[in-house]
Amino acid sequence: MTRIIADISTSIDGFVTGPKPGPQNGLGTGGDALHTWAFSDDPDDRRVVRQATARSGAVILGRKLFDVVDAPGGWNDEIGYGAGEVGKPAFIVVTSSPPESVRLTDLDWTFVTTGLSDAVSTARQRAEAASSERDADLDVVIMGGGATVGSALGAGLVDALTLHLAPVLLGAGTPLHTGGAQRRLVQRSVTTTSTATHLTYDVA
Numbered sequence: 001m002t003r004i005i006a007d008i009s010t011s012i013d014g015f016v017t018g019p020k021p022g023p024q025n026g027l028g029t030g031g032d033a034l035h036t037w038a039f040s041d042d043p044d045d046r047r048v049v050r051q052a053t054a055r056s057g058a059v060i061l062g063r064k065l066f067d068v069v070d071a072p073g074g075w076n077d078e079i080g081y082g083a084g085e086v087g088k089p090a091f092i093v094v095t096s097s098p099p100e101s102v103r104l105t106d107l108d109w110t111f112v113t114t115g116l117s118d119a120v121s122t123a124r125q126r127a128e129a130a131s132s133e134r135d136a137d138l139d140v141v142i143m144g145g146g147a148t149v150g151s152a153l154g155a156g157l158v159d160a161l162t163l164h165l166a167p168v169l170l171g172a173g174t175p176l177h178t179g180g181a182q183r184r185l186v187q188r189s190v191t192t193t194s195t196a197t198h199l200t201y202d203v204a
Contacts, residue, residue: 002057002137004158009034026065037196056082056141057130090130093111146176163200
């Protein structure tokens with residue numbers, strides 16, 4: 001069964017970027033520390049990356065994050081979602097206006113202009129189709145940014161939440177949560193490495 005999984009890295013003080021993020025400084029000042037785990041040689045960190053990629057039938061991201069990853073200094077063959085892993089999922093971007101062009105033309109992009117709920121529905125359809133093709137249970141992963149993940153949680157669109165808690169205090173930046181409906185979380189797994197604590201919860 002396809003599930004909707006929000007998956008994002010955060011600091012101890014709850015920020016998913018450092019201060020002053022933007023297309024040329026995607027993670028903000030000091031924000032690179034949030035993703036040290038993704039490039040770690042620790043076998044547990046590598047397993048977390050591998051399993052996340054393997055389960056992804058479709059990936060949702062917001063327009064600000066798309067602008068960062070599609071910028072000239074963004075994703076490439078060595079850096080990006082699923083880089084170095086087998087296969088790449090469909091990418092669904094929530095935006096009010098699609099871009100005129102896309103740099104990363106080798107990836108499967110769909111731009112949804114009718115809101116997050118419709119983006120989730122589109123991503124679910126893509127993930128279910130990929131599940132049938134691969135004869136495997138694949139999920140929808142909401143990778144960010146923080147506003148997209150927070151909005152999905154607030155709207156009750158998320159089945160599970162995976163946090164990669166980096167051992168850093170950023171002091172400021174983009175917060176993961178800015179208020180909204182209360183949600184009860186049921187802890188399902190904890191993996192601790194030298195670079196992060198990987199936490200997975202079911203969202204009740």
